[in-house]
Amino acid sequence: MPFAIRNAEKYACIALENAGTVNGLADPIDLGDGLWALFAAPFPLDETWRKWLGFLRSQDFERSNLFLVAVAPSRYPEVLDGENEALSQKVLALFYGLLLQDVPFFESGLSLSGANVEGRIDIRRVSKLEPFYRPLGVRWARIDEVWLRNARAAATGIQSIHAVNGQFERLRHGLHAWLRAWMEYYGDEKLHQGVRAVEAVVKTEQGRGQRLFVHRGQLFAGNNSNAQALLEELYNLRNAVEHMNPMQPLLAKYAPDVDAIASLRAYQAFELASEVYRRILMDPSLQQTFASDTSTDAFWQQLWADQVKAWGPAVDIAAKTTPRFNRGLL
Numbered sequence: 001m002p003f004a005i006r007n008a009e010k011y012a013c014i015a016l017e018n019a020g021t022v023n024g025l026a027d028p029i030d031l032g033d034g035l036w037a038l039f040a041a042p043f044p045l046d047e048t049w050r051k052w053l054g055f056l057r058s059q060d061f062e063r064s065n066l067f068l069v070a071v072a073p074s075r076y077p078e079v080l081d082g083e084n085e086a087l088s089q090k091v092l093a094l095f096y097g098l099l100l101q102d103v104p105f106f107e108s109g110l111s112l113s114g115a116n117v118e119g120r121i122d123i124r125r126v127s128k129l130e131p132f133y134r135p136l137g138v139r140w141a142r143i144d145e146v147w148l149r150n151a152r153a154a155a156t157g158i159q160s161i162h163a164v165n166g167q168f169e170r171l172r173h174g175l176h177a178w179l180r181a182w183m184e185y186y187g188d189e190k191l192h193q194g195v196r197a198v199e200a201v202v203k204t205e206q207g208r209g210q211r212l213f214v215h216r217g218q219l220f221a222g223n224n225s226n227a228q229a230l231l232e233e234l235y236n237l238r239n240a241v242e243h244m245n246p247m248q249p250l251l252a253k254y255a256p257d258v259d260a261i262a263s264l265r266a267y268q269a270f271e272l273a274s275e276v277y278r279r280i281l282m283d284p285s286l287q288q289t290f291a292s293d294t295s296t297d298a299f300w301q302q303l304w305a306d307q308v309k310a311w312g313p314a315v316d317i318a319a320k321t322t323p324r325f326n327r328g329l330l
Helices: 047-053 055-063 082-101 145-161 169-183 187-202 209-221 225-242 248-254 258-281 284-289 293-300 304-311 317-324
Strands: 009-017 029-032 035-038 064-073 108-117 120-128
Touching: 009 055, 009 082, 029 145, 035 082, 035 145, 047 055, 047 120, 055 064, 055 108, 055 120, 064 082, 082 108, 082 120, 082 145, 082 169, 082 258, 145 169, 145 258, 145 284, 169 187, 169 258, 187 209, 187 225, 187 258, 209 225, 209 258, 209 304, 225 248, 225 258, 225 317, 248 258, 258 284, 258 317, 284 293, 284 304, 293 304
Parallel strands: none
Antiparallel strands: 009 064, 009 108, 029 035, 035 064, 108 120
16 A cells, blocks of 8 residues: 655654665555554655754764654644654654563664645654663574564553543553663663563562562463572562672573573563563453552462463563573674
8 A cells, every 4th residue: 555644644753774674565555543554754854854854963864764653634734742752752663662672773763744835845853762772692683574563563552551641640640660671782681671570560568579579470381390480580680780789790500691681681671671561552351450459469369270261372572582692692
């Protein structure tokens, strides 16, 4: 289906430079509700806009090969206002949904917003995306159409939990911790934020943090001794970072591979958090389950069999992450 920013439409766009996509993706993908994924620029840059953007940002835009775009009609396309902001938040949710699915590769990103005013596409606002760092040692995966459509489903959930004040506060805080994990370069801080993101759903209590994290976390990671040991280790490592202590002494039993195991654990904490929020944000019933402290407490008071029925199959985090981890990339 062809794509165009039509007259009197506003747009928001995230342009990703050198994104790792599968071969053959070329045609625009209509993701519904005004959201699109494009593999060529949504509009050309004329000389005026090259000068306005500056050389470096123009180069970033023109070297990009994945564009996430939101469009909507407007009565006042010439005005930069809340409509542009709403579109920017919508396309940002799609970008976060993309990051939730797996670990992609891209070099940098631009965020743009503007409108088609009487047949001329204007750029009214542009900024660089904050840097997002892949976990060290991880082989990135290639983005395909299924990934993009799943990102769209997750974006709907992200928008839903931000739509109403007073609801989903715990989920929002947890999702923001997961985003901070993406933005952290160092593995210890990435692990710290990943575990915190999971804690928001597990709903730990003072004095029972480790016990509840390990017990309830098995719903996500598997009800077995290996998953239990991994969850316990992740929580202890999180505590070390929380209190500004090094992780390495807790991993001394893995010598001489302590640093590699520390990076692997950071990736596993990050993937556990991604799995939890991917599952919730793509399932409206789970969003309601964790909509408030009251509903979250009610869920964790259910029988284990009922929790499993509501959540679905666990994911073996170690089995999923170990093949993707390459010490040669550290």
